[in-house]
Amino acid sequence: METILSVRDLAVSFHTYAGTVQAVRNVSFDLKKGETLAIVGESGSGKSVTSKAIMRLIPNPPGEITNGEILFDGKDLAKLSEKEMLKIRGRDIAMIFQDPMTSLNPTMTIYKQIAEGLKQHQGLRGEDAKKRALELLTLVGIPNPEARLKQYPHQLSGGMRQRIVIAIALACNPKVLIADEPTTALDVTIQAQILELLKDIQQKTGTAIIFITHDLGVVANMADRVAVMYAGKIVEKGTVDEIFYEPRHPYAWGLLGSMPRPTDDPNQALPAIPGTPPNLLNPPKGDAFAPRNPYAMKIDFEKEPPMFQISDTHYAATWLLHPQAPQVTPPPAIIDLALKYRPDSAFAKSIGKGGAE
Amino acid sequence: MEREKLLEVRDLKQHFKIGRGRVVKAVDGISFDIYKGEVLGLVGESGCGKSTTGRTIIGLYDATDGDVIFKGENVHDKKSKAEKLKFNRAMQMIFQDPYASLNPRMTVADIIAEGIDIHGLAKTKEDRMNRVYDLLETVGLTKEHASRYPHEFSGGQRQRIGIARALAVEPDFIIADEPISALDVSIQAQVVNLMKELQRDRDLTYLFIAHDLSMVKYISDRIGVMYQGHIVELAPADRLYENPIHAYTKSLLSAIPLPDPEHERTRKRIIYESKSLGAVGRSDEDSSIPPLREVEPGHFVSLTDAEYEAYKAQLV
Known part of the structure; x- marks a missing residue:
């Protein structure tokens, strides 16, 4: 299978008053087209920092990618300028965050938040953007999408909000979707719905997913391959059955x-x-x-x-x-x-x- | 053998007024008993009223209606200070968030000894500190930790401090409100093992509130499933897993992903369609919920007459 993202010897450090924290220490993995790679580990194991480094969302200072390459589409993301990165982030690689309560803007309508990416990356405006936004809400299984577009995040339940976050991430048909603990804040029955939705979308669109979680039940359910992280390193990786x-x-x-x-x-x-x-x-x-x-x-x-x-x-x-x-x-x-x-x-x-x- | 009832909850209701005459019926008439020395698990999704139940039992909220009978005495009637003090000593609570439930300005020793001071359990300063040291060791920390502040500890260690604080007044009954949900997987098992060990050694009784059904199954003797302010099923832990009867319990159990890929490939999720219109417990209208029936010894399920007949027919 074709490899679409390749992380080589990635190291990320944070410079703090107490000293340098080596959050990620030489991590390497490949992501293949259409597969789901789960990264598991406890808090502080470096799994979220790894995913943020791929998106170049590590705040600098205090954070810094000290070593390694992130190869995507013939480019090394670790070395791109912020301007070049803007073209990739949200278009080719999109992210779903853990907490749908805080990752949506409370002062913007659902439509505005979805249309942001459509405008920026695809130049869609007016009716075209609206049509696409409706398509996306239907894709993520939101009933009565017309009415939802005009609403604000606080008017929706946690599960619905996470669906909106997923719709935003999918807006530009990303090749890679990074899901950072997307169901940790949700109840089990809602979690089951969101996992089913992600699998369904993957089948329809063929995007590759990096799924970050600490829940091994979710890993068993979602992953094709698994990387286990501990103290900033991958200590074991293999197919889900092997792990x-x-x-x-x-x-x-x-x-x-x-x-x-x-x-x-x-x-x-x-x-x-x-x-x-x-x-x-x-x-x-x-x-x-x-x-x-x-x-x-x-x-x-x-x-x-x-x-x-x-x-x-x-x-x-x-x-x-x-x-x-x-x-x-x-x-x-x-x-x-x-x-x-x-x-x-x-x-x-x-x-x-x-x-x- | 008749087991001793430590706690009886009778038709407990907790309604919150949320303005404009609207009422949230967080807990809407639940009844259950907890026997001495057992662990009763209470599970359900967020907003089902499980935490409110725990907080109302211990008296953090004044119950809207219903009785809580602890060791044969109705505790919410108590008015005299001395009686309240006695009750507070016998019943303690462990909270969910070990970051929010410890006062950041107090040393660990003062946090743990607060109850000892209030109840005058220590005769001398030395006795007080010895008790603190003993408690720290009981929960797997060391003497040296006593003079430190909460921010110097990890989540798992903080939860151990919270447990030591609850144990300090030598209670009979502990309400643990999601004590492990804020902790990492590898730490969860440590804390659960500690709680089980303490229960055995000190003959404690727990009400264990959680949404992680696998962990609840592991620690509980009996489990109550809550849905929208009501208990819909109450059964011995094994039976609830082997033979769930209420549709909501079935859906909840079928939604848990297990760490087993083969099982996950074949797992079929059962979807529960709420029969009630709107959100029960959140409207002013009286929601009629079928009564709990004992379908097998110790196994209670909320079923309508028709559902009960159907269940019996299916058994034959």
């Missing part, structure tokens, strides 16, 4: 294990990840996850693990994949899933062997 059924990084194990499932025995403690994420003012030496990692080895505290390749699509940065590493047994929840869905995978077999020893 859920053959995960290799202990952080991915921890995240997957700490999600309660309806089948869990309530008398057993949830397998929580101990401790808290590291401070990126002084990123730790070695593997940043080592202090919280029950499987950590001596080398984890000393040397940063490289990305080990597991399959054509699956990579993980953990020393456990080194040929000399000892065989370890992942948490029970991970083993259960692997044996249930991928009993023939190399991963499932390796766990079986680990258990026998």
Whole structure:
């Protein structure tokens, strides 16, 4: 499949009074046409900063892209001037923000907010713009669109507002849509509607989606491929099945294990990840996850693990994949899933062997 | 064996006047019991009245109507200061937002010891600090944290301080209003484990209010589902998941995405069409909601006569 966006060794730092915070530390990934790539991680893992860097929305100062390339359409977005970026932002790459309450302008009608992008990028005016705005509202499933165009954000519910935000993002048929926690502020039933809408739109328009979230349920539902971020780095990436059924990084194990499932025995403690994420003012030496990692080895505290390749699509940065590493047994929840869905995978077999020893 | 009822809520109503004679019926006649030592989960979407229920029970709002009976006494009738004090000590609350619920100008020690001071639980200054240190250790923090201020802590640590504050007066009953929704995934499990452990060690009873159904299922013995100010289904946690009966419960359960791609590919969402016209609980008109019926032991569902007949027919 054709790659349409390629991020290479991206690093973003913020200069604060306390020192330099290395929010994103050499992140690389490709986005293919029409696919959904989910970036998962906790707050502070750098997932939102990565997406804002792609949109060049990092405020400078204090923020700065210190390294790397963002290749899109033959251009390196990291090096474009603000004027050139204006032509791409909102037209080729659009963004949906987390909180529909704050990402809409309360003093502008819905029509004005949708028409902004249409005017700027496509030169649509008057009746043409209105026609397109109506089309967009219909596409995102808003009933009675004529009346809605004249309304203000406060007259709409949270779910409706998020649909408006999506309509604005779709206005110029972007090739890449970045959705930064688009459903976190919404109720589960509304979340389900918005996710269905995004999938439906992707099928119709073929846009590629970068979906940023901390909810692994949403990832399982939406993603084709997944990148797991921790402390400003991608620690594991692969297809959605590889990440859920053959995960290799202990952080991915921890995240997957700490999600309660309806089948869990309530008398057993949830397998929580101990401790808290590291401070990126002084990123730790070695593997940043080592202090919280029950499987950590001596080398984890000393040397940063490289990305080990597991399959054509699956990579993980953990020393456990080194040929000399000892065989370890992942948490029970991970083993259960692997044996249930991928009993023939190399991963499932390796766990079986680990258990026998 | 008859279990001891710790809390009885009888036809509780909480209506808010919003001007021009309009009334929001946030909680509109709900009844339930909480037994000693159990965890009752209360779930529902935003605006369904679950938080209002918790806040009304503890007396942050004066109930519009209905009774709250705690340990056999009607608590909202209490007028004397001494009686109120006694009640406040027995019932505590943990709030959703650990950033907003701790006073930024107070040290952690003073935050935790506020209840100890009010109730005069510590004889000496030394005793007071020892209690604070014990509490900090109980919730997984250290002695050194006592002299710091809330801004020096992460969200998960702050929520631990909030839990220590609630425990300080040795309550029997704790209302936890979305205690983990503001926390990261990896931290949520830590806090839930802590709450479960404390419940076992100290024989606590919880009302656990949340919208994250997977977590509620994990921590609760029984779960009540709220919709527009009413409880539509109340059942043991397992039964609610295995055999949801109310259409709203079904839709809610079917909307949760699980961390399992194969399951997600086949999951079918059930859509709940609200039968009521307009928003129940938000209009002045009296919304008639069918009564709760016990369809199996301990499993209550709000069903109309016709729905109940249909349910029984389907069982045969």
